[in-house]
Amino acid sequence: MSTSDPIAPYSAPIVAYMSVHSATNLAYAKYYGRLYTAQSASFESLTARGFWLSYLLASGARGKIFIEFKPPLTNRDQIRPALETMAREAEAALGLVKKK
Numbered sequence: 348m349s350t351s352d353p354i355a356p357y358s359a360p361i362v363a364y365m366s367v368h369s370a371t372n373l374a375y376a377k378y379y380g381r382l383y384t385a386q387s388a389s390f391e392s393l394t395a396r397g398f399w400l401s402y403l404l405a406s407g408a409r410g411k412i413f414i415e416f417k418p419p420l421t422n423r424d425q426i427r428p429a430l431e432t433m434a435r436e437a438e439a440a441l442g443l444v445k446k447k
Contacts, residue, residue, distance in 0.1 A: 354395040354420050361398075361426060365390035370443070371434045376402045378437035380412040393426070395419045 365372060369387065375398075376388035384405040391399040397415040404410075416429055438444050 352395050353422055354393060354426065357423055357426060358393040361393045361430075362390050365430075371438070372400060374434060374437040374441055374443060375414055376400050376412065378440050379414045379433070382412065395421065 366389070368390075372388040372390050373385060376382045376385045380400065380402070382388075382402055382404065385402045386405055388400045388402040391401050391411065393399075395416070396419050397413055399411055399413055401411050402409065414433075416433075420426060420429060435444075
């Protein structure tokens with residue numbers, strides 16, 4: 348972990364928080380990772396550039412994918428808004444948003 352990365356020190360608590368958001372992690376993998384046959388995904392780590400997810404495909408194949416932030420984050424206060432914005436975009440694109 349690079350000490351010059353302003354986000355990496357917050358990786359562990361974010362990973363712990365995201366561990367209960369399995370549907371969101373799966374949406375990230377399917378939409379941003381284009382892993383449309385993913386059955387599950389887990390948040391692994393976080394940096395200023397993005398985050399790593401591990402995934403399981405319907406075929407049984409497993410792997411890891413890096414999802415980039417655009418633009419990269421520069422401070423802690425950007426983490427939650429970035430992840431929430433990405434989650435909303437992914438869920439809407441995948442038809443997972445409930446209509447009011």
